[in-house]
Amino acid sequence: MIVTFTINGEERSATVAGWESLLTVLRDNLGLAGSKNACEQGECGSCSVIVDGANLCSCLVMVGDCEGTTITTVEGIAHGSVLHPIQQAILDEGGVQCGFCTPGFVITAAHLFAANPNPDEEAMREAFSGNICRCTGYGALLRAFDRLAGDGT
């Protein structure tokens, strides 16, 4: 089947088997390899993308169910070559080590701050509970998000 959706503001189509994951199609068919495949079980959040306003694990989304949706991946977060404040804050605080979890944290942060520009620490911890980082111990990431909270970003 052919699915057509809007990804990062651009209309894209792909020839797929309906049961394939959105993650596979993003990475293998559409050249958008920013979303990472670390577990394919919904556990790690490294594949997080925003579909019609919902932050989802793209490894668990069947691509056949995405016809006509609007999708934001990590590739759609920066403004051209200028990093988004979320990305800059993570970089400044040293929140990237191996970087595998980073796209998922960026998407979850973008989703969180869009709904709640000034989350408290508890709201942040809950929002990021589906994003696992094996390297940083989360401290640097939380400091980055803490800095953004209230910045109106």
Place this chain on the structure above:
Amino acid sequence: MDFLAAGDLSTALDARAEHPEAELLAGGTDLMVEVNLSYHRPAGVIAVRSCEELLEWEGRRIGAAVTWARLEDGPHRALAQLARTIGSPQIRAAGTLGGNVATASPAGDGLPWIAAIDAEIEVASQRRGTRIIAWDEFFVGVKETTLAPDEIITAILLPEHMPVSQEFAKVGVRNVMVIAMVNCVVARGEDGFRVALGSVAPVPIRAYRAEEMINAETSISDAALTEFARIVSDEVRPISDHRSTEAYRRHASGVLARRLVERCLAA
């Protein structure tokens, strides 16, 4: 058939009747895990998450495709509590109550709530129309239900008299992203306490003996609560597996049930 995204129930039911080999898809948080593990290569998929009838949530009828994210903000306290413990925000934005019920995992967190309030499962097929099934006739084994191959779960039906207080708790190795070792709902209504537990038998169960004992007490003493917890621990039928042991599950069942009765009393 490769993939059909049904926009309404009759389209989904027609497809279900015509393509018995096809799988139903709601949020995908159970089905896609199996597909990704290659346990499964669906011969066809009927997606129901956009069926209007399944998205409606009004009064006593909760549509099967209502997500945990919506249930988290809902009026039923124990349902909201348990919804908030499911997976992560990403899982709750996709996963549905109907999918939880259809999967019928012994650890499914929605199931003890359904058992505690004596909810019913509404199902539909193109040939036989709507059928309403009592929860204890719906769940019959590990991941086994009495849903017929041409049927779709359309809603969870709540009883006319809802409990005045209801509480949920679960035990797992951490706070989020955790499948229960034991989960429990206690509901307190006009007729007394109802106690339901999951992960301690192939299907969700009620602790009927413990209910009878506590409901016979005129004022609930500490000794009565201790005896109640002992009966709950005795009444459950857990196994040992990779998540926990039989002994721990028995112990935790009594502790949780007692704690939730106390919370209902304090509510």
